[in-house]
Amino acid sequence: MKKVMSVLLIGLLSACASDTTKPTATAEDRSAAPAAAASAAVTSAVTNPNLNPILTDPKNILSKRSVYFDYDSYVVKNEYRSLVQAHAQYLRDNAGARVMLQGNADERGSREYNLALGQKRADSVRSAMTLSGAKESQIEAVSLGEEKPRATGHDEASWAENRRTDIRYQGE
Amino acid sequence: MLMRSHQSSRHTLTLAFLLWLTSMPLQAALDIEIFGGGATQISIAITPFATEEKLKQSITAIVAADLQRTGLFRLVDSSGPALRDPRQIVYPDWKNRGADALLIGSTVMLPDGRVEIGFHLMDVAKQVQLFDHTITVPADRLRAVAHQIADIIYERLTGDVGVFSSRIAYVMKQGNKYALQVADADGFNAQSIIEYGEPIISPAWSPDGTQIAYVSFENKKPVVYVQTLATRARKAVANFKGSNSAPAWSPDGKKLAVVLSLQGGSQIFLINADGSGLQRLSQSSGIDTEPNFSPDGQSIIFTSDRGGSPQIYRMLVAGVASGTAERLTFEGSYNVSPHHSRDGKSFTFVHRNGARFNVAVQDLATRQVQLLTDSRFDESPSPAPNDRMILYATEVKGRGILAVVSSDGKTRQELSMQAGDIREPAWGPLPRVR
Structure with a gap:
C-alpha cells in the first residue's frame, strides 16, 4: 500500500492520462491473479529507504496524520493548526519530500458528491500547508469520498471519524 | 436470485398462478408479488409452454416476471393444460378470467441439443392472433430468448420499445x-x-x-x-x-x-x-x-x-x-x-x-x-x-x-x-x- 503511493506520486505529478500496462483483472483470471499482479507491480517499485524516521516517531507531532472536520465543514480547526504547520515546515525543510492528502466524507448521500466533499477537506489542508511554506508541487490533494471509511458504523461517532483528511508521505 | 416487491396498494396474484410459479423447476425461489397499477394495466394470461417443464429454464416464468416488473401488466390465472395451437383456445374461458391478451406456445428439444420455441400472442376480445414466431436456440440461450419474447409482447401490446434484452x-x-x-x-x-x-x-x-x-x-x-x-x-x-x-x-x-x-x-x-x-x-x-x-x-x-x-x-x-x-x-x-x-x-x-x-x-x-x-x-x-x-x-x-x-x-x-x-x-x- 505504502509502496504503491510512491509509484503513484511519481506518475501522478506528471499527470499522465494513459494506462494500458497496469494489471487488469478480468472475469477469467479473477481468482488470485489480480492480487498477484498488483503485488508484483508493487515489489518492482522502489520503496522509500530514505523515509525519515522522524515521520513515524510517536513522540513527534509529525507522526500525527489525521485532521478532523466538523459536520458540513471544510475549515481546518484551530486544534489541528500546529499539526498542519509542522508538516508544512517539514516539507519546506525537505524539498524532496512529497505528500498525498486524502480527504474523506461520511456515508450519507451521493457517492460522487461525497467524493467532492472529501476533496474540499483535502484541499483545505493543502491550502493551509502551502500558506505555511510547503510547495504545491510537493502536495497532491485527492479524495476517497465515502469509499474507504475508517469507522464502518452507521452512527454519528463513525461519521465524525470519517470526516477527515489523512497525510501520507511518499514511501509510506 | 430473489425478486420481491413492497408497495402500498396490492393486487395479489391468484393462488393458481402462485402454485404454478412454485411448481417451476429451478425457480422455486422466485417469489413475485406485484402491487400498484390498476385500471391502466394490460391483463395477460401467460400459459406455460407445452413441455417447457423439461427444459433447464422455464421460459414463460421469465416472460411473466419481465412484463410484471414494468407495472403495465397484470398477470391473470393461466392454469390449465398447455396450449400449442390457437385452435385449442376456448376464448370465453379466457375472457372470464379477465385476460385481454393470451400467450401460448410449445417447446421441442431437437436431437442436436437445441430447443425450438414456437409461440402465439392472441387478442382475447377480438379472438385474433397478434403475432406468432418460432425460434430455435442453443439450450444455454433460453433466458435471452425469454427476454426477446417479453420484448415482442411488450412492443405489440404497448406500442413502446421493450428493454428486457438490455x-x-x-x-x-x-x-x-x-x-x-x-x-x-x-x-x-x-x-x-x-x-x-x-x-x-x-x-x-x-x-x-x-x-x-x-x-x-x-x-x-x-x-x-x-x-x-x-x-x-x-x-x-x-x-x-x-x-x-x-x-x-x-x-x-x-x-x-x-x-x-x-x-x-x-x-x-x-x-x-x-x-x-x-x-x-x-x-x-x-x-x-x-x-x-x-x-x-x-x-x-x-x-x-x-x-x-x-x-x-x-x-x-x-x-x-x-x-x-x-x-x-x-x-x-x-x-x-x-x-x-x-x-x-x-x-x-x-x-x-x-x-x-x-x-x-x-x-x-x-x-x-x-x-x-x-x-x-x-x-x-x-x-x-x-x-x-x-x-x-x-x-x-x-x-x-x-x-x-x-x-x-x-x-x-x-x-x-x-x-x-x-x-x-x-x-x-x-x-x-x-
Whole structure:
C-alpha cells in the first residue's frame, strides 16, 4: 500500500492520462491473479529507504496524520493548526519530500458528491500547508469520498471519524 | 436470485398462478408479488409452454416476471393444460378470467441439443392472433430468448420499445473485494468485468453499449477508466493530479464529461474518450459534479453547491469554460445525482426528504417534481432505455440491493442477487441487434 503511493506520486505529478500496462483483472483470471499482479507491480517499485524516521516517531507531532472536520465543514480547526504547520515546515525543510492528502466524507448521500466533499477537506489542508511554506508541487490533494471509511458504523461517532483528511508521505 | 416487491396498494396474484410459479423447476425461489397499477394495466394470461417443464429454464416464468416488473401488466390465472395451437383456445374461458391478451406456445428439444420455441400472442376480445414466431436456440440461450419474447409482447401490446434484452452494470462489494458486473436487465446472468481489492464507483455505459467508463480507487485515489467489454482492454482516460471522477458519455460516444480537482475544487471537464483534448467546462469556486449530457448533447445537468446547498443545474456545452448555469431544483436542501430521461423531457435525481434519500423525477418544462420511492437510502437512479422504469440502489437490512420503480412510481420491485453489497447501478442502452 505504502509502496504503491510512491509509484503513484511519481506518475501522478506528471499527470499522465494513459494506462494500458497496469494489471487488469478480468472475469477469467479473477481468482488470485489480480492480487498477484498488483503485488508484483508493487515489489518492482522502489520503496522509500530514505523515509525519515522522524515521520513515524510517536513522540513527534509529525507522526500525527489525521485532521478532523466538523459536520458540513471544510475549515481546518484551530486544534489541528500546529499539526498542519509542522508538516508544512517539514516539507519546506525537505524539498524532496512529497505528500498525498486524502480527504474523506461520511456515508450519507451521493457517492460522487461525497467524493467532492472529501476533496474540499483535502484541499483545505493543502491550502493551509502551502500558506505555511510547503510547495504545491510537493502536495497532491485527492479524495476517497465515502469509499474507504475508517469507522464502518452507521452512527454519528463513525461519521465524525470519517470526516477527515489523512497525510501520507511518499514511501509510506 | 430473489425478486420481491413492497408497495402500498396490492393486487395479489391468484393462488393458481402462485402454485404454478412454485411448481417451476429451478425457480422455486422466485417469489413475485406485484402491487400498484390498476385500471391502466394490460391483463395477460401467460400459459406455460407445452413441455417447457423439461427444459433447464422455464421460459414463460421469465416472460411473466419481465412484463410484471414494468407495472403495465397484470398477470391473470393461466392454469390449465398447455396450449400449442390457437385452435385449442376456448376464448370465453379466457375472457372470464379477465385476460385481454393470451400467450401460448410449445417447446421441442431437437436431437442436436437445441430447443425450438414456437409461440402465439392472441387478442382475447377480438379472438385474433397478434403475432406468432418460432425460434430455435442453443439450450444455454433460453433466458435471452425469454427476454426477446417479453420484448415482442411488450412492443405489440404497448406500442413502446421493450428493454428486457438490455443489460445493467453495477458494483458488487463482497468483503474487501469490489467487482464491476454486467447482468441481464432482470439481474440474472451476471458477469464480472473487473475485480479489485479497492472501491469502484460510477459506472457509465457508452452509448453503443460496447464500453463502460468507471472510477477505480486501485491507485489510492480516484482515476477514470474506460473498459471495452468484448476485449476487457482498458485505459485510464483521466488520471490527472488530484481526483478524477464522475464520467458521463456524450451522446455520440466521442467524449466524456469528467470531474477533476486538477485546477482546484471539483470542476467539470470535457475529454476525448481516448484521454486526449482536455477542456474545462464549468467554472465555479465550489463543487460542480455528477455531469449528465442531454440526449441532444447540447447541455449538461449536474450537481453544484454554488448556491450553498447541493442542487441540480443546467449549463450549455459551449466551447469555453462557463460560470453560467440555470438552477433547476428548488425543493429541499439536497438534490443530487441527476440523469436525463432518454427522451430529454425530464430528469431523475436523488432528493433528501427529511432523513431519507429518495428517487424523484422532475419535468424540465413544468418543473413539476414527483417522488418515486420512499425507503431510507435510495441512490443512483438510472432510467431504462424506454424511460418506463428507473433502476436504483437501495438498502435492505444494511445490505445494498438494486430495485426498479416504474416511471409513475406505482410499481416497485427489488432485484436482489444472492450475496454481496450491491450499488451504483447503470442501465445500458438497447442492444443494437434485436
